[in-house]
Amino acid sequence: MADPVFQNGTFVGRAWRADVGGPSVVVIRDGALFDITSKAAPTMRDLLEHPDPVAHVRSTQGERLVALEDCLGQKADPSALHLLAPCDLQAVKACGVTFARSMIERVIEERAAGDASRAETIRARVTAVIGDSLRNLKPGSPEAARVKAALIEEGVWSQYLEVGIGPDAEVFTKAQVLSAVGPGADVGLHPASRWNNPEPEIVLAVSSSGQVRGATLGNDVNLRDIEGRSALLLGKAKDNNASCAVGPFIRLFDETYGIDDVRKAELTLLVEGEDGYRLTGRSSMAEISRDPLDLVAQTIGPHHQYPDGLMLFMGTLFAPVEDRDEPGQGFTHKLGDVVTIASAELGSLTNTVRLSTECAPWSFGAAALMRNLAGRRLL
Structure with a gap:
């Protein structure tokens, strides 16, 4: 049975459709996934730029694709329908050191x-x-x-x-446009890293005008050893193949969910190793040091524009310190770890840890998306 969290609220996302060789914008209705891709909103970026995204979603009939329970948890397989990261043309930014x-x-x-x-x-x-x-x-x-x-x-x-x-928040680029992976996909660790961990976070979906349109979950995969050597290695520590997971859906702000719900969100984390290891953790947005809207304002405004909007990771309270193997060594991932980040309002995001060099290469970029949409007469 599909997660009951999706019975209320307005949840939108993206799904890979093998029959059209590309992604579609989808919405959850009555326990099923509906394709609402149209010339009015061929991408998630266009949907979030709509003057009233919720009204547009509710007024678009769409095509029923599959029961939600048959789609959740499906591995990324280009030959079959599966969920993608719900963002597409948005920049993917992240705020660090917010707790x-x-x-x-x-x-x-x-x-x-x-x-x-x-x-x-x-x-x-x-x-x-x-x-x-x-x-x-x-x-x-x-x-x-x-x-x-x-x-x-x-x-x-x-x-x-x-x-x-201090007065200025840390805001960095977490991933390149269209490179984030979705639920069921592998997440990648750079092969050079020996000390790393997941980071369960709320991710805000922000329009080009700076309006927060909704929220989702994210795993800001963290390489503690590489960043610890030098902050100038932040790019290498944070932005690698499959090192950013987002999903499963964006919950649009409507009468059931808004920024105050983000402010009080409780996230849980579960790491399950192939060796039977189990780690649980949490992150409470109530303990964040900077308000989410302050972080948005420090990211987008007269000082920096994002014409396609952005996805903004809010940071995490979670920092694992318990030993996994040798005393004094703390926690680090092992290949095959299954990481589940969950929230009562946003669902759950599950991914399996691999090396970035062993995850599926990122090959579907902006040019491929534009050609695909043009071929489907959506542009």
Whole structure:
């Protein structure tokens, strides 16, 4: 049976249709997936740019494709219908260091220079100095400035603390347009990484005018060792083949769901290893240090335009510290791990961990999409 979360609300996404050799915009209705691709909205980008996306979805009849329960969890297979990441032409951006607890872990990564074996000792020392002093601070406030001065005096100031409690949020490019993978797909780790973890996050769907149209789930696959060696390696740590998962659907803001629901969202994480290993975690948006709309405003506005809109990862509270193998080594992924990120309002996103070099190559880019839509007379 399909997840009951999809019985209410307006859920839209993208599905690969083998019969047309390309993607379609879909909506959930009465437990089934309907294709609502049209000349008015040939892409998800166009749907989210519509003056009233919810009204457009509800007024478009569409073509019934498959029962939702027969589609959820299907592996990415070009020869069969399956769900894709629900975004297409939008830029995929991410905000980092938005939670106090995970902010401390970024400081530890930096101090350990990517060496997991040093993390436990450094964690104890940094926590002894910082304690809970950051938890209720408003970034950019006079109080935050005073804490910054005190931490500099103690010799523990970090670039991660700068973006965590300073006036400017960290916003980086997580993935290239059309490169994000969807539910059921493999997610990739760079082969050079030996210390890494999943990051369960809310992802906002934002139009070119800066309006938040809806939200979905994301896994901002994180390479702790590579980023820990140098923040200048952030691109290598974050943007690799299949290193960004988004889905399963975008829940549009309507009378049942809005930005206040995002602000109080509770996410759960489950990692299940082929060796029987099991890790659970959570991320509570109620503990975020910066308001979601502030993060949107720091990303898009007069200072930076996104004509096709953007998907914006909100950051995560989750930072695993328990040992998986050797004492003091902490958590890191093993190939074959199945990662499930879930929310009572957005459903669940499940992916299997592989090396980026072993995941399906990214081959369907913007040119392929335009040719496909043109061939279907949708442009």
